[in-house]
Amino acid sequence: MGSYIAIALFSPLLGFTISGLFGRFLPKNVTGIIASLSVFVSFVCSIMLFNHLHNGGDAVKLETFNWIAAGNISIDFSFLADKLSVWMMMIITGVGFLIHIYSMGYMHHDEGFYKFFAYLNLFIFSMLTLVLGANYVIMFFGWEGVGLCSYLLIGFWYANKEYGYAARKAFIMNRIGDLGLLLGIFMLFNVFGTTDYQTVFSSAGTANSATIELICILLFVGAVGKSAQIPLFTWLPDAMAGPTPVSALIHAATMVTAGIYLVARSSVFFVSSELASTIVLVVGLVTAVVAATIGLKQNDIKKVLAYSTVSQLGYMFVALGVGAYSTALFHVTTHAFFKALLFLGSGSVIHAMSGEQDIRFMGGLSKKLKITHFTFLLGTLAIAGVPPLAGFFSKDEILAKAFYGNGILVFILLAVTSVITAVYMFRLYFLTFHGEFRGTEEQKHHLHESPSTMTIPLIILAILSCVGGGLGLSSLFSHHHFADTFLSSVLTNANIPHPSHLFEIVVLVVSVVLLAIIILMTRSYYTKKQNVPTSADEETGFGRILSKKYYFDEIYKTLIQKPIEWLSNFAHDFIDRKFIDGIVNISGRGVTVCGNYLRRVQTGNVEFYLLAMVVGVIAFLIIYQLV
Amino acid sequence: MPPIDHYIWLSSILFSIGVIGVLIRRNGIVLLMCVELMLNAVNLLFTAFATNFQDSAGQVFVFFIMVVAAAEVAVGLAILVMIYRNTKSVDISLLDKLKQ
């Protein structure tokens, strides 16, 4: 079984090396196919592992070699495929594979084609190490690896200055999180002497609770960075600078869920630590609301999706916060499906619009882009939570858990958020696909459906986002909650009572009704009345604040970036040059100055010399007598 | 003979006079004379001690000193002459070219 892990890890790495080194000599299709195949291979492996575990096999461990050994620190380069890891593997490789296929079409005209695929493969490799690592350090290695890949891919079109900055921003914000994670790992070393999952978790009880709290918080800081939660979420929307498949794969389906994975992985600790869980809950909740509201006022198709991603991640963290870890992962899965679908859909739209991303210049695309339109619609419905699509079940479950686990307030806020979600998603949908076309003539003339390499993944994902809910049918429909039962062995869920049927029904009905209303309203507003959102600057009142994203970037700029830059200049020009170096130089110059004065003593006048001699003699006589 | 201390005081005074002379006079020749005064003070001291100890070595030393002093003066005068030839003066305070 261990060999499957090895293959799963190795094949993307191989793909990376091939397309990285020889990519420029191979024809594009070959590169693409090699890359996709390599991912497919690891997908197959993960299926194998999945079967193995599903049939009651126990976790597979792969020991390779001792990576770092110094004193008490000894880190093995080993991997562990338990149910959680494999669950993530499935998503990563599965969605990853589809997106590879898609990219073959999407990136076809780009001269960095092979580089793109090399990076993608590298990403898959790192992501797999992240989820498969058998201890926190290996996970950290994957963690940084994916961060790097996202940096590379966001800055893929480096010729554009803005994109470069976006990439840097992403990397640095992640780094801030990473510091927290790293410190957490040090704490673990400090407490348990190792970071190997099995040992650490088995001895989790031994450590005192305060330490555990601290560890959890530190780990969560890492999660916040990676999963774009408040306050470190601003990088994700900017990350949309990258090619759309990247946004789909990294910034929607997989990488950003690493934070969820981390917390879920450490569920043993989090369950036992009140404070940390509360923090997780609050952060998640706030993020969900804030991001959703911002999403209302965005005009860039990808930005809207980005903010919705942030808000959905917030959802997941809420779930984690209340201790429903398997629920969170369930939502991760469904979200991976429909969000990937939506992004790819938007990608195909952008493809058709030849690079245009602003929905104010779109509209009425449903006629030209049939498949895209249909799949996108499905995605929208799914995320809006229309039963029986995937989104409904996962969201509904989170709501339920929140309600029973944490009370009414959280529940209400989440409900509101999901309403908002529906609003901005349909706004997006209608503005894009219905009404009159608002783009330029030659754009209109150029409109076309994307090639099959792009549409097929769309279709598959659409299907998945329809049936994905099956992984976790709520107790209303079936007594077998697959995700829960599968994962419960590795996740220690807080025991939250199952929602009553009444509650289920109420939620179901209410949500259907609400959605219906929302759809009609948005449709009438944007399609019938042909309202077109204005640009951020023309907005007024609260709308302006929203469209300016609550001025987060500006605040950070003034509160953090500017001061540091000022400090840097100050430290260099004043403290260093003037003060420290000044002291050094003065002590140097002092000598020359003294020399200059003492030199005068040597008047060249012999009388003075004689006098000096006599004075010297007398002085010595005095010393001689006194001492 | 009177106690040795008197001689010591005397010669010390002479010596000091010589020193002061060297310090305050500028004329090269006078300077030489002052130096001679110092040396003679020493001579006096030596002889005094010698007679006091009934020891000849001291007196012998005096002769050495005289000889050396003579030689010194010879050289000194020569140098002064040389300088006079170049500067038409024996005022030592004029000689301060060497300095920085």
Added chain:
Amino acid sequence: MKTLVLLFISGIFSLFGGIFGLKKILPLFATVALATALGYLFYDSNYGLENLQNMLIFDNYSTTFIAIAIGSTLLITLMSAKGYSYNPESIGDIIGLMFFVLCGVVCMVSFNNMVMLFLGIEIVSIPLYVMVGSNRNNLRSNEAALKYFIMGAFATGFLLFGMALIYGATRSFDLDVIRSFSATALQTSPTYVSIGLLFITVAFAFKIAAAPFHYWSPDVYQGSPTLVTAFMATVVKTAGLGAFLKFIIYLSPMLGSDWYLIIAIMSAATMLFANIVAVMQDDFKRMMAYSSISHVGYVLMALLTVNKETQSIVAFYLIAYSLATIGIFACVLLLNPDHNKGNGFAMFNGLGKRSPIIAVILTICLLSLSGIPPLPGFFAKFSIFKQAISDHLWLVLVAICSSAISIYYYFRAITAMFFNKPDETIIAQPTDKNIAGYVVISITFVALLLIGVFPQIIGL
């Protein structure tokens, strides 16, 4: 003894040689004579010590210092072929005087009797007055001579007064007797002893140019012909220090802690003053004067603790110092043979390009003086620090600071040689005809490196 006689005779000979037009061969003769003297010296030393009625004692100690002095003179005469160009007709006299000075040196470092010390000092001094002034028509040379003379005579006065007082306290000039009497002398007539010692010390301090009695030396070094400067900076200093050390060794029972304190103060003052002032000098020869003063300061540190090693430490220091100094002056002489050009640092500009050999050798000498390992200068300094650190830590700290300062001016020359562009105004082009000069500098070069890598070879 034989050495002394030989030196004296050859002195006479070269005086007459100067008169009877043998000027051509004189430098050669001098070289040979010195070499022979050196040979004799070592030859004699095999027969153990030689005692002349307790006036002079030629023992291992004196042999060492005489050897250093004669060796330095040998090198100087070698390089001096061009050195007399400032007044060629009196070459005989100068060489003769040089020999007489050497006689004085011999007396100074092997004296066992105050008389011999006095005579030795005078025999050294009087010819030197003449040599300094030997560049007759150069006013600077005259001035130097006069200054040196007046102050020298002045110092002699103090020396004699001191001797008189010591004599008064101990009734003898013989060092052994004085030593044996010291105990009684100290309680019968302490004042004589203390003041006498002090005056003698002052005289020595004057000879070796230690602060505050050093004022003459920068002027004199700058004013007198390069050749003479080199001679004074090496031979005379060696003699002075040798004599002083011997004096201290003999009279150590008389020397109280306060006396040592004075020496310590002197050495600190010397090091600091000399180094700091040297930083601001623009005339290279003058800078060298200060540097030599500062080195005296280091040696004084060694004199503070007299034990069986002190002699060899001082000797080693003097060797290292003399070699480097002679090398430097030789280079200066090569660059600026007839003293018409100024000796500013500018004369080194771009030397690294113009004549790399001189540049490299000069650099090595300077490095050795500044005490950069593994050159002899370092070992010399180091051994002194090592000896002094245990009971004069503060002094060692001063020494360390001042040697850090000394880097400043030594490297100023090096910088000029390698980093500066040669400027056309003062282009001191080395005269390549002067083979002897090159021989000398290469000898110093090799010697420095050898001693640096195998310090054992000089058997100290």
Added chain:
Amino acid sequence: MVLIIIPFIASLLALFFKDKLAKVLALTASVVQLITNFVLLSGFDLKANAFQYFSSYTWFNSLGLNFTSGIDGIAMVMLLLTNLASVLIILSSWDNNYASMTKFLSLVLLMQGALNGVFLSMNGLMFYIFWELALLPIYFIVGIWGGENRIKITFKFFIYTFLGSLLMLLALIFVYLHTPGDHSFEWDQMIIAQMTGWESTLVLWAFFIAFAIKMPIFPFHTWQADTYSVAPAQGTMLLSGIMLKMGIFGMIRWMYPMAKNACGCNYNIFIILAVIGIIYAAIIAIKQNDIKRVIAWSSVSHVGLIAAGIMTWNKEGLQGGILQSFNHGINVIGLFFIAEIIERRLKTRELTQMGGLAKYSRGFSFLFMVIMLGSVAVPFTNGFTGEFLLLNATFNYHVILGVVSGLTIIFCAVYMLRVYQLAMFGPEKDNGIRIGKLSWSEFVTLGLIVVLVLAIGIFPNWILNISETSVDGLLNIMKGGKTL
């Protein structure tokens, strides 16, 4: 022994050749040197807690100066670095045509020899001698081949460091005077010197200042940025890549055992200084526009971390420190060489003058990327393993210090990415100057460095194992246990 002699001879020989030949000679010499080093390594017993290849010859008896040389694990790592780096440096100078290249190369070789001497010497005085000897060549290299107003800067650099080493000399003599029996400068005698806590505190400070100036640790760093930026590329590499390690090595081998009776509280001060230095330098690096200056400051920051980690004096810290000094040597040489390559093409080091270089130089941008990541300490590059251990050590020493020094991984990312972005990304400057293809020497040099970066990133134990036993031994000495 051989390690010292080869380069000296070679440096002499090199003087007698024309430029091209001299290059070949120098390169072969350094390669031979490296091979010798590997031979020694192969014969090196990793498990033996002792100084191997031990040899001792009298040099200057009356001073207690013996030519005593021996290699333990720590020294072995440093030697490897030195000789590896020398090969890289000489290789990197292949395309430079300085005036009188032969002198230049011979100085580099001389330097290499001296550095080997420093790491080999087991005699305090010998250590000092080679320490000073290593200073001279770099003085001339910087002074002769340096950039504008080099004279002032070199002067300052030299006097500053010289003062430091004089202090060290003082400390050495002081320890010497407290060695048992008739005194000796031999290392194994000096570490058992009997000193009161107060005395050894003095010694400690003297050593610390000397080494702090060399490394340099805040606030003794002011000579560094100027010197680095004015020095010729190879000079900078020598300074930052190897010379700085003399300080680290000195701390481990000399300062720590000599002053073992000193109060540990001093180390708190040192570590705090080091940590201040980390952040201080990093913050300054953020706004620098001269690419060499950025690297210089980053090097201050990294060294601060190394020093802090080492001075926690626990095994992780020491191991990490040693490993990281090796890595830092490799990385910083790589970075400076990259700066040099860019300067060769663009004739400027101003980041503002660059941009879009990535477009026409894929290979270069890849190599640059990897090396940069190495210094940003991304996992699987050598930087990570070292910094991981160091930060961990610092964190365990004191939480706050750990957190503060942890900030370096953020700042480092900030300024390194800034450099990379400004240089490589963005629209192409219209001056039409491009990196184009690398010459073979450039390519080989960078290639080697990249290989090392990745290899050590994956198998750090290769280095760690070499030094492990000796580190144990050292810590054992400090516990007052028996000496080696």
